[in-house]
Amino acid sequence: MTTKIDNGVTFDVIIVGAGFGGLYMLHRLRGMGLTARVYEMGDNVGGTWYWNRYPGARCDAESLAYSFSFDPDLEQEWQWSERYATQPEILRYAEHVAKRYDLLRDIRFERKVSEAHYDENAARWQVRTEAGDSAGARFLVMATGCLSVPMVPDIPGLDDFAGACYQASMWPHEGVDFSGQHVGVIGTGSSAIQAIPVMAEQAAHLTVFQRTPNFSVPAHNAPLDPNWVAAFKQHYREHRRLEKLGLESGFGGLEIEPQEQAPLAESAEALSDAQLHALLEERWQKGGAFFLSAVGDFLINERTNERIAEFVRGKIRSIVADPETAEALCPTSHPIGTKRICVDTDYYATYNRDNVTLVNLRKEPIERITPTGIALQGRQVDFDTLVLATGFDAMTGALLNIDIRGSNGQALSEKWAAGPRTYLGLMMAGFPNLFTITGPGSPSVLSNMLVSIEQHVDFICDLLVHMQSAGREVVQTSLQAEDGWVAHVNEVADATLFPRGGSWYLGANVPGKPRVFMPYAAGVGAYRQICDGVAADGYRGFELN
Ligand code: NAP
Numbered sequence: 001m002t003t004k005i006d007n008g009v010t011f012d013v014i015i016v017g018a019g020f021g022g023l024y025m026l027h028r029l030r031g032m033g034l035t036a037r038v039y040e041m042g043d044n045v046g047g048t049w050y051w052n053r054y055p056g057a058r059c060d061a062e063s064l065a066y067s068f069s070f071d072p073d074l075e076q077e078w079q080w081s082e083r084y085a086t087q088p089e090i091l092r093y094a095e096h097v098a099k100r101y102d103l104l105r106d107i108r109f110e111r112k113v114s115e116a117h118y119d120e121n122a123a124r125w126q127v128r129t130e131a132g133d134s135a136g137a138r139f140l141v142m143a144t145g146c147l148s149v150p151m152v153p154d155i156p157g158l159d160d161f162a163g164a165c166y167q168a169s170m171w172p173h174e175g176v177d178f179s180g181q182h183v184g185v186i187g188t189g190s191s192a193i194q195a196i197p198v199m200a201e202q203a204a205h206l207t208v209f210q211r212t213p214n215f216s217v218p219a220h221n222a223p224l225d226p227n228w229v230a231a232f233k234q235h236y237r238e239h240r241r242l243e244k245l246g247l248e249s250g251f252g253g254l255e256i257e258p259q260e261q262a263p264l265a266e267s268a269e270a271l272s273d274a275q276l277h278a279l280l281e282e283r284w285q286k287g288g289a290f291f292l293s294a295v296g297d298f299l300i301n302e303r304t305n306e307r308i309a310e311f312v313r314g315k316i317r318s319i320v321a322d323p324e325t326a327e328a329l330c331p332t333s334h335p336i337g338t339k340r341i342c343v344d345t346d347y348y349a350t351y352n353r354d355n356v357t358l359v360n361l362r363k364e365p366i367e368r369i370t371p372t373g374i375a376l377q378g379r380q381v382d383f384d385t386l387v388l389a390t391g392f393d394a395m396t397g398a399l400l401n402i403d404i405r406g407s408n409g410q411a412l413s414e415k416w417a418a419g420p421r422t423y424l425g426l427m428m429a430g431f432p433n434l435f436t437i438t439g440p441g442s443p444s445v446l447s448n449m450l451v452s453i454e455q456h457v458d459f460i461c462d463l464l465v466h467m468q469s470a471g472r473e474v475v476q477t478s479l480q481a482e483d484g485w486v487a488h489v490n491e492v493a494d495a496t497l498f499p500r501g502g503s504w505y506l507g508a509n510v511p512g513k514p515r516v517f518m519p520y521a522a523g524v525g526a527y528r529q530i531c532d533g534v535a536a537d538g539y540r541g542f543e544l545n
Helices: 020-031 072-077 087-100 190-202 226-233 236-244 273-286 289-294 302-319 323-329 449-470 479-494 524-536
Strands: 007-016 036-039 113-119 124-129 134-142 164-167 182-186 205-210 216-218 342-344 356-360 366-370 373-376 379-382 385-388 403-405 434-436 475-477 542-544
Touching: 007 020, 007 113, 007 124, 020 036, 020 087, 020 449, 036 134, 072 236, 182 190, 190 205, 190 342, 190 385, 216 289, 226 236, 236 449, 236 524, 273 289, 273 302, 302 323, 323 356, 449 524, 449 542
Parallel strands: 007 036, 007 134, 113 403, 134 434, 164 385, 182 205, 182 385, 205 356, 216 342
Antiparallel strands: 113 124, 124 134, 366 373, 373 379, 475 542
């Protein structure tokens, strides 16, 4: 422990987490003259980009969009080197932001928050860390991230494995040398799809254990041309404006000239197969998750969705040489886009390598993990090293891992027993002065996280300024406002194919987790408009005392 333990100190605000959300929150609070303390579990800033150091880790949003917009000087001076930034580069960016705005002095690292209890009489949150800190604050901001609690799979024998075992999201800082090794990887989500091609280049042999195939589109990543970037940066403010309104996509659609991006066709209904193919091919060649928005109704029209899915399956069949492997890699159990689409570099082509084998767990389920590998029904696959790319207890995991208690000692775990309930993804009824950044019920994981983080932080700060000028100390949301918002979030999701995805968006990857579609699916533009309207109406749905 490098810093002194907090004992009985108080702040205006305590922030949990020093990822992008926590950093920007701290910066804004400083500007408002408020005192703040950040507690962070890791020994550095960066959040998800601090932990996820697996080979090939990079962002699936374009670096020029996946970056802070709050300071025009920052966006002009920082130079991204690739279209999609690598994890080390994004981590360097987070470190740069922390230093540039002198944030480090208010952050305590290696501090896992264990409890946060609200003292109603004092109108104060009392926070403790596992390291022994005890501190109070009028406001508590949970900037704990949406994908920060790794899922360890419940596979019998996992502890029996005698070789090295690595979790993608808890990767050793010194890296792992796979040279000459036989490696087994469980999982084929975004993390694995990025890691597999890189690990395959190094390992003697890589065996991929796949339960559910995922749709993946090519990133077409490349170094950024400095002249292109200089031209783009002349229009940076306008790009940011459009991005905030959800009118420009940072998921692969950036051009020098800012432009409102519309689908190439509103629906596929009137298009022949050849016409649809041509539109999809255009976006496929462009690269990135932007591919999905080629046709406007892909998330509401089952027929359109299936035709797009079949286009991607066609791509898989054309890339992967072995027909049985190609078929096993073709997703058929969920509509395309209802699970987070993956963005890759050479993922499908990797299965043409002699040193890569796919095990289709739908045909050959895992019986158990043994000291030397994995026992399938009827055969054993041995390897030296096991990689788990098995995902996260998303969106609620990090909040429920902390003993959070609001008014009358109510535990958040009790309140959310049947699934998360929030107003705007920002507050929970019964938990005064507690805010969540990109919480369930907000666009969060369906959006460019940096856009959503800035919007949430700005909303919270504006609310605090409003409270200050109105002489109010406590803000809370009502059950009525919360119920209305939860109903609206569900209504929006139910109008789409999302609920059929069986994804972590729904909590479906965590045994026993209630199935509730957690993010708000109407987009950042619609969401921002609602939030702006709420503020303009004197913070409708929030009670100020
Ligand atoms: P994920 O999408 O949840 O994938 C987890 C994988 O592990 C799935 O293939 C799952 O199979 C498999 N799995 C879990 N338990 C298993 C078991 N017991 N037996 C066999 N297979 C098992 O997790 P992720 O890949 O870490 O990605 C999570 C999210 O993080 C992404 O959707 C994305 O939002 C974000 N992410 C983003 C980037 C990026 O920006 N490029 C990169 C990585 C991650 P089933 O599907 O059958 O459950």
